[in-house]
Amino acid sequence: MMGALFKIRGGVHPDDRKHLTKDLAIEKIPMPPVLHLPLQQHIGAHAEPEVERGDKVLKGQVIARAKGMISAPVHAPTSGTILGLHSYHSPTASGLRWQTITMRPDGFDRWIRRAPPLDPLTCRPEEISRRVADCGVVGMGGATFPSAIKLNLGDRHKLEQLVINGSECEPYLTCDDRLMREKAAQVIDGARIMAHSIGVVQVIIAIEDNKPEAIAAMREAAADVPDTSVVTVPSHYPMGAEKQLIQTLTGKETPAGKLTADIGVVVHNAATALAVHDAVRHGKPLIDRVVTVSGGAVARPRNIQAPFGTPIFDLLEFCGGLKEEPEVILVGGPMMGQPIKSVHAPILKGTNGVLALTRAETASRQVMPCIRCAACVSACPMGLLPLDMAARVRKDELDSAVKIGLMDCISCGACSYVCPSNIPLVQYFNFAKGRLKAIDGEQRKQRLTRKLATLRLTRMEEQMRAKKEAFARRKAEQAEKAAQAAAAQPAAQSGAQEAVAQSGGSAETGAAEGGDRQ
Amino acid sequence: MLTAIAVLTGLGVVLGILLGVAAKYLSVEGNPLVKEIEDLLPGSQCGQCGFPGCGPAAEALANGKAPVTLCPPGGKAVASKLAAKLGVSVDLGEVEEKQPMVAFVNESLCIGCTRCFQQCPTDAFVGAPKHVHAVFGDICTGCGKCVEVCPTECIEMRPIQSTVQTWHWPKPAEPAKTAQSEPVT
Numbered sequence: 081m082m083g084a085l086f087k088i089r090g091g092v093h094p095d096d097r098k099h100l101t102k103d104l105a106i107e108k109i110p111m112p113p114v115l116h117l118p119l120q121q122h123i124g125a126h127a128e129p130e131v132e133r134g135d136k137v138l139k140g141q142v143i144a145r146a147k148g149m150i151s152a153p154v155h156a157p158t159s160g161t162i163l164g165l166h167s168y169h170s171p172t173a174s175g176l177r178w179q180t181i182t183m184r185p186d187g188f189d190r191w192i193r194r195a196p197p198l199d200p201l202t203c204r205p206e207e208i209s210r211r212v213a214d215c216g217v218v219g220m221g222g223a224t225f226p227s228a229i230k231l232n233l234g235d236r237h238k239l240e241q242l243v244i245n246g247s248e249c250e251p252y253l254t255c256d257d258r259l260m261r262e263k264a265a266q267v268i269d270g271a272r273i274m275a276h277s278i279g280v281v282q283v284i285i286a287i288e289d290n291k292p293e294a295i296a297a298m299r300e301a302a303a304d305v306p307d308t309s310v311v312t313v314p315s316h317y318p319m320g321a322e323k324q325l326i327q328t329l330t331g332k333e334t335p336a337g338k339l340t341a342d343i344g345v346v347v348h349n350a351a352t353a354l355a356v357h358d359a360v361r362h363g364k365p366l367i368d369r370v371v372t373v374s375g376g377a378v379a380r381p382r383n384i385q386a387p388f389g390t391p392i393f394d395l396l397e398f399c400g401g402l403k404e405e406p407e408v409i410l411v412g413g414p415m416m417g418q419p420i421k422s423v424h425a426p427i428l429k430g431t432n433g434v435l436a437l438t439r440a441e442t443a444s445r446q447v448m449p450c451i452r453c454a455a456c457v458s459a460c461p462m463g464l465l466p467l468d469m470a471a472r473v474r475k476d477e478l479d480s481a482v483k484i485g486l487m488d489c490i491s492c493g494a495c496s497y498v499c500p501s502n503i504p505l506v507q508y509f510n511f512a513k514g515r516l517k518a519i520d521g522e523q524r525k526q527r528l529t530r531k532l533a534t535l536r537l538t539r540m541e542e543q544m545r546a547k548k549e550a551f552a553r554r555k556a557e558q559a560e561k562a563a564q565a566a567a568a569q570p571a572a573q574s575g576a577q578e579a580v581a582q583s584g585g586s587a588e589t590g591a592a593e594g595g596d597r598q
Numbered sequence: 599m600l601t602a603i604a605v606l607t608g609l610g611v612v613l614g615i616l617l618g619v620a621a622k623y624l625s626v627e628g629n630p631l632v633k634e635i636e637d638l639l640p641g642s643q644c645g646q647c648g649f650p651g652c653g654p655a656a657e658a659l660a661n662g663k664a665p666v667t668l669c670p671p672g673g674k675a676v677a678s679k680l681a682a683k684l685g686v687s688v689d690l691g692e693v694e695e696k697q698p699m700v701a702f703v704n705e706s707l708c709i710g711c712t713r714c715f716q717q718c719p720t721d722a723f724v725g726a727p728k729h730v731h732a733v734f735g736d737i738c739t740g741c742g743k744c745v746e747v748c749p750t751e752c753i754e755m756r757p758i759q760s761t762v763q764t765w766h767w768p769k770p771a772e773p774a775k776t777a778q779s780e781p782v783t
Binding site (some may be wrong): 170176178474504508513514519521528530532537 | 674
């Protein structure tokens with residue numbers, strides 16, 4: 081069904097180090113003593129807490145509801161008691177705290193009454209996407225974009241293909257590999273459900289050639305399923321980036337600043353397909369995932385099925401702890417993962433790996449000056465000039481870096497990987513993108529400031545005018561009174577000039593009084 | 599000879615009239631540069647530059663009577679934009695990048711005198727006479743006008759704390775410099 085594959089630009093071939101965990105079956109972690117569930121486990125607006133301290137919740141119960149257009153609810157991964165809503169460590173590079181619901185499992189793991197199964201072939205596409213949204217399904221490859229929104233893309237775009245991304249190009253990670261081997265039929269079923277929801281016929285499942293067992297398992301499961309093909313793609317980082325994957329499969333390049341849907345293709349992760357299968361067929365919300373815990377510092381690397389909110393500490397303990405002091409602990413893969421500051425931080429919907437890397441593995445070396453060898457240019461999968469962009473960012477010329485394509489950078493880290501001078505190229509770009517976002521926020525605030533300042537100015541002017549008017553009115557009233565008084569005086573005290581002088585004088589006193597009263 | 603004089607005179611008269619008409623109908627009121635500069639300034643009328651507001655400051659900038667580094671809340675970003683607009687070079691190293699601040703009211707000391715919110719250029723204060731005041735952190739521009747007028751010194755400026763959402767990677771440290779050459783990247 082699929083023709084020849086197409087070549088992509090650049091890329092690198094890091095040592096995949098998947099042998100540590102690729103042959104280890106998925107194991108379930110015993111329920112940890114506490115679960116920390118952040119309100120922001122997805123891209124978009126954070127969820128709104130629905131529970132209070134001391135509440136008893138059941139497995140699968142909504143504990144925080146989606147808020148706004150792009151958001152996702154959070155469900156209790158097991159039954160237990162809510163210990164509170166507080167500020168807790170985030171598994172991010174910042175290490176800052178964020179709003180988290182902490183619960184203590186009661187050990188009974190009692191389910192709430194689940195939504196009835198949907199028959200995907202008879203129900204309307206909206207019903208599927210609503211169910212997926214209600215179950216809190218987000219992209220599980222790491223981007224954590226709410227999946228339901230991507231299932232509605234068919235309304236506005238002419239879509240031709242659904243690609244299930246099973247390439248898993250990051251070194252070390254094997255969670256999707258294991259999932260496709262152990263739950264091939266469910267992944268394919270999830271993929272068919274998604275295809276039905278977005279209104280496409282053709283489903284392509286792309287798997288890198290370093291996972292022959294997963295390819296075989298998926299081929300077998302897809303054998304009787306029409307319009308579904310499993311395609312072997314070369315092991316080549318960053319094959320799992322959606323734009324690169326689509327280009328490999330179809331030869332079509334996503335234009336700068338556009339979505340893949342604009343060229344008729346939607347990409348979902350294999351784990352997301354399984355989550356959609358669970359949501360639609362079993363009414364099961366997204367409450368756990370498979371995480372690869374690996375790296376040279378981990379005693380026994382494993383593929384673990386863990387509920388969200390499991391502290392990373394418990395995951396490492398389940399793997400026999402650390403056999404040596406790690407140089408860094410990452411969430412995600414070694415190329416794009418984020419170093420964490422606290423092992424007490426929990427795993428989230430997008431956490432596909434926890435890596436404790438030794439000094440030998442990180443191979444951090446001294447940064448040397450650029451020798452303009454352009455190895456980064458050959459490695460960039462987006463066809464950018466990393467050395468030039470970094471030079472501009474270094475001089476704080478962010479706008480000129482944007483002009484040469486900073487915003488098209490996918491932060492894959494291929495440039496930093498190949499740099500013989502060990503220049504932290506991708507770190508420059510991440511800094512620049514973050515700084516640009518902050519500047520954007522500042523400008524929004526500046527516009528708001530201007531608006532508020534003008535509003536205040538007009539209000540002040542209005543108040544001033546009202547004061548002046550009131551003052552003038554009182555003055556007129558006083559003058560009138562004085563005139564009346566003067567008219568009422570007997571004619572004996574006549575003399576028109578005197579009367580005028582008197583009225584003027586009393587008006588002045590009135591004005592002074594008026595001023596005091598204000 | 600005469601023809602030449604006539605032609606040149608005619609040309610002079612016609613072009614003169616054209617220029618006169620154009621000057622009248624295509625005239626620009628005020629200096630357009632002032633408006634453009636004002637758009638670059640924060641617009642909070644805080645007065646920290648020493649001018650009574652962003653309008654007069656923009657005018658001074660346009661006339662070359664003020665340096666482009668005059669705006670303390672704008673920091674490097676505004677200074678570099680102003681320099682680009684006015685075509686002058688500027689040493690951004692001299693611009694002190696102030697950490698963004700917001701006003702904070704110590705509630706136990708606030709007597710509800712309302713002086714702070716009479717001063718606030720963006721109405722970021724909430725409160726009423728004899729009621730404790732508070733600040734909307736997201737619209738406070740950190741100009742510090744309220745700090746000066748508070749009779750009980752209960753207002754302080756605090757740096758804005760970054761959150762998981764607003765945090766971003768810092769700029770990587772400079773590469774090691776060799777004795778002979780400057781690093782290029």
